[in-house]
Amino acid sequence: MKSTLLTLRRLSVMVVATTVLAVASFVATPAAPAWAGNEHWVGTWATSPQGLANSSAPDVDKFDNQTLRQIMRVSIRGEVLRVRFSNEFGDEPVVIGAARIALSAGGASIMPGTSRQLTFGGEPSTIIRPGAPALSDPVNLPVPALGDLAISIYLPNPTVVTTYHRRAIQTTYVSEAGDHTEAVDLPTTMETPPVNWFFLSSVDVLAPKKAAAIATLGNSITDGTNSTVDANARWPNFLAARLQARHDLNHLAVLDQGISGNRVLHHTTGDNALARFDRDVLRQPGVKYVVVMLGINDIGFSGRPGFEDQPVTADEIIAGHRQLIARAHELGLTIYGATLTPFEGTIFPGYFTPEGEVKRQAVNHWIRTSGEYDGVIDFDEVIRDPANPTMILPAFNSGDFLHPNDAGYEAMGNSVDLDLFRRP
Numbered sequence: 482m483k484s485t486l487l488t489l490r491r492l493s494v495m496v497v498a499t500t501v502l503a504v505a506s507f508v509a510t511p512a513a514p515a516w517a518g519n520e521h522w523v524g525t526w527a528t529s530p531q532g533l534a535n536s537s538a539p540d541v542d543k544f545d546n547q548t549l550r551q552i553m554r555v556s557i558r559g560e561v562l563r564v565r566f567s568n569e570f571g572d573e574p575v576v577i578g579a580a581r582i583a584l585s586a587g588g589a590s591i592m593p594g595t596s597r598q599l600t601f602g603g604e605p606s607t608i609i610r611p612g613a614p615a616l617s618d619p620v621n622l623p624v625p626a627l628g629d630l631a632i633s634i635y636l637p638n639p640t641v642v643t644t645y646h647r648r649a650i651q652t653t654y655v656s657e658a659g660d661h662t663e664a665v666d667l668p669t670t671m672e673t674p675p676v677n678w679f680f681l682s683s684v685d686v687l688a689p690k691k692a693a694a695i696a697t698l699g700n701s702i703t704d705g706t707n708s709t710v711d712a713n714a715r716w717p718n719f720l721a722a723r724l725q726a727r728h729d730l731n732h733l734a735v736l737d738q739g740i741s742g743n744r745v746l747h748h749t750t751g752d753n754a755l756a757r758f759d760r761d762v763l764r765q766p767g768v769k770y771v772v773v774m775l776g777i778n779d780i781g782f783s784g785r786p787g788f789e790d791q792p793v794t795a796d797e798i799i800a801g802h803r804q805l806i807a808r809a810h811e812l813g814l815t816i817y818g819a820t821l822t823p824f825e826g827t828i829f830p831g832y833f834t835p836e837g838e839v840k841r842q843a844v845n846h847w848i849r850t851s852g853e854y855d856g857v858i859d860f861d862e863v864i865r866d867p868a869n870p871t872m873i874l875p876a877f878n879s880g881d882f883l884h885p886n887d888a889g890y891e892a893m894g895n896s897v898d899l900d901l902f903r904r905p
Contacts, residue, residue: 520687522563523767524694525555526630527683527736528646529760531751532570537647540675541655545639548656550667551632551678552585554713556721556734558626559686564599564617566634567682568609571643575609575680578637581662582622585629589654589667596663597622599632614682626725630684633662646678647750648741650705650715653677676710683736685766692732693769695720695902696762698754698805700778702822702860703739705890707879714887715739719894724902733902736765744778745801747791755801763812770902771809772858773802774819777883780840781824781832795843802844806853815904818854820845820861825871826882838871856901863896864889 564582568575580599583591599617601607609615624630637660657670697703697717705715721735738761742750751757754775762771776798782788802818809816821841827833849857864885866874873882877889885893 520689521692521767522685523557523688523692523734524683524736524765525557525559525624525686525734526553527696527738527761527765528553528649528678528681529738529740529751529757530567530569530644530682531647531740533643534570534748537750539642539645539647539677539679540673541671541677542642543639544636544642544655546637546658548633548635548659548661548667549679550589550591550654550656551634551681552629552651552653552711553632553678553681553684554627554629554718555624555684555686556626556724556736557686557688557692557732558624558628559688560621560623561619561687562622562624563619563685564632564681565683565685566609566615566617566680567644568611568613568615568680569644571609571611573611573641575640576606576636576638577609577615577634577680578606579635579660579662580617581633582620583631583633584622584624585631589669591631591665593665595622609680619687624686626731627722632681632684633667634680635660635662642679644680646681648701648704648706649676649678650708650710651676651678652711653679683765688767689732692734692767694734694736694765694767695770695772696736696738696765696768697772697774698758698762699739699772699774699819700743701739701741702777702884703737703774704741705737705739706741707881707884708887708890712887714890716890716893719891720897723894723897723899727899730899730902733770734767736768738762742778743775744782745775745798746779746793747782749778749782755804758805758808763808763814769814771805771814771816772819773805773816773854774821774858774860776802776844777821777824777841780821780837781827781829784834784837785829785831793840795840795847798840798844799847802848803853815855817856817858817901818848819858820848822861822864822885823866823871823873824883825869828881829883832883855904858897858901860893860896863892
């Protein structure tokens, strides 16, 4: 019996010693994440941050002890997500007291059982320093392709809006006082909620190695100006839906980096394209392709009152495009140029001039024929009126003779040759 007990004690000591060594080994050499080597981060939704200096004021300019529930439509599916917030244009810290992500159930509601807490370095709240972003920890939440997410953030302190996306064309729901991030139905009191995104810039998903993102860099026509609010009827939305319908291309995300009023060469609403290209395109997780549709505001604004000191030539616009091409190619990205759409008859004073039309034609001729872009997307051909090619087709005119309506944006998204995105 004594011999048996001694043997058992020795075995116990050996097991404990082996376990301690195994634990020590685990602590010294942490196991690699399950996704390491198999998946990578890819943006599934993004928007371009704007500041007050070059933009119109947001619909709501201050929050205090309130919860915001912001809705966005993703492009590719994922099961592990992370969210990037932004205080890029702020002079003061922004305190996020709590944040959660869930599947949207429409309006200010979320789907029960899908709400997940967002943390930052394991903490349930964070302070976004002036000029800085804040990246959440990864969170498990299966989201389908083309699904709608709801991100709820609680702002416990008086918070002036300094970083936002002006023309989200998506309702943001604002609560009564208090932290309501966990509420299935957000208690709202605002009769006219804002259609801006606040302190948000992107959502990423862990995706297979073959997954990649298409960044669409543009102005209001890429931003979806005059499309139906909450309908996701921007041309990049229609492109994303077409990619999802193709089994060989449904691993490609579409990131809408349009800013209404944006120009290639000068600040207007948001930083000029040359200044924001690194942030909004080159640094986007998983980006592989770029589509550029910019230049019409460079032409139009140079004829408007108050912008007389910012004249531009077609050659200067082309030089700006060449810089975008060079910087994309430097990182091995494939970049496509989209032609500028018609603008004669626009309701904006001084925006259209015969001289401006000559510049538009010159820029489009270069995009089509120079071979400097890796390919061409001819939106001008899609949108123009064959009977009056300097004007938008009446069926696609939203009413201001510059921006398409939903049907026009759909025609644009449907016109893109998807085989462009099969290139290496």
